[in-house]
Amino acid sequence: MNSEDVYILEVIVEDEVLASFCQRELDACRKILCSSPLFIKLSEGMVGLGNLNEPKQGLVFVDFVGGTMAHRRQFGGGKKSEAVARACFGNMNSPVIFDATAGLGRDAYVNAYLGARVHLFERNPVVRLLLKNGLDRAMSSDNSDFFRERMILEDVSTISEYSGDVVPDTVYLDPMYPERQKSALVKKEMRTFHELIGCDEDRLELLDDARKIAGKRVVMKNPKWAPILNEKVRTAEVVTKNHRFDIYSPLLRR
Numbered sequence: 001m002n003s004e005d006v007y008i009l010e011v012i013v014e015d016e017v018l019a020s021f022c023q024r025e026l027d028a029c030r031k032i033l034c035s036s037p038l039f040i041k042l043s044e045g046m047v048g049l050g051n052l053n054e055p056k057q058g059l060v061f062v063d064f065v066g067g068t069m070a071h072r073r074q075f076g077g078g079k080k081s082e083a084v085a086r087a088c089f090g091n092m093n094s095p096v097i098f099d100a101t102a103g104l105g106r107d108a109y110v111n112a113y114l115g116a117r118v119h120l121f122e123r124n125p126v127v128r129l130l131l132k133n134g135l136d137r138a139m140s141s142d143n144s145d146f147f148r149e150r151m152i153l154e155d156v157s158t159i160s161e162y163s164g165d166v167v168p169d170t171v172y173l174d175p176m177y178p179e180r181q182k183s184a185l186v187k188k189e190m191r192t193f194h195e196l197i198g199c200d201e202d203r204l205e206l207l208d209d210a211r212k213i214a215g216k217r218v219v220m221k222n223p224k225w226a227p228i229l230n231e232k233v234r235t236a237e238v239v240t241k242n243h244r245f246d247i248y249s250p251l252l253r254r
């Protein structure tokens, strides 16, 4: 991040009940630095992320119940047409997946509704708060059992801090890469996300940590242009128009 364009994330609270419900996560957000004037707004039970430089964009929030994610679940294809599931499931029907870079939970949701039990880890406090709020709202929907059983947001933010006794079949990684497209072509929502998180430079450590705990496979999603992180332990790939999912062997096969 350039020192000339560093902003402190602004927190706007219009819903005090929600603010007290997520006090711990909210406190972690108050000192976040970003490269454009971003803010989070708590209003009517929802947490949204906004960007003062993109006033027309509206707030980014997580919605598993309505919107595009629910539409994808209803009308999207099955395991064969969802590349992320092809890569994460292999020939398993209901794997346990650790989604180590949960973000806004889109890939986790696809894997969950296609049959996986997903444990979610997210280290950025703002993204984590958006995700938690989306899950909390989903848990008071008609489909609450599904979210409670299949999308479990872990208390620790990274897989290296995990001390529970679940052994995941698959560890899924989707870290942030630098933007390559001309900025006008990148979706505004994605740009805001980049301005909040930047680029995750510690991909190699993450891959190593994932290989230590995975039972059967580690999957890393990359843009197609990205170099392969560790050719020696890469066993397969799933390629789509813009992405490549590299499949790596675990350190110890269980």
Ligand SMILES: C[S@@+](CC[C@H](N)C(=O)[O-])C[C@H]1O[C@@H](n2cnc3c(N)ncnc32)[C@H](O)[C@@H]1O
Residues within 6 Å of the ligand: 100, 101, 102, 103, 104, 105, 106, 107, 108, 121, 122, 123, 124, 127, 157, 158, 159, 174, 175, 176, 197, 200, 206
């Ligand atoms: C590209 S986004 C993931 C998008 C996600 N797959 C989805 O479908 O919404 C990458 C996210 O991973 C998080 N992240 C990166 N490295 C991480 C790590 N080592 N532990 C936890 N979270 C990490 C970033 O904070 C960011 O929110």
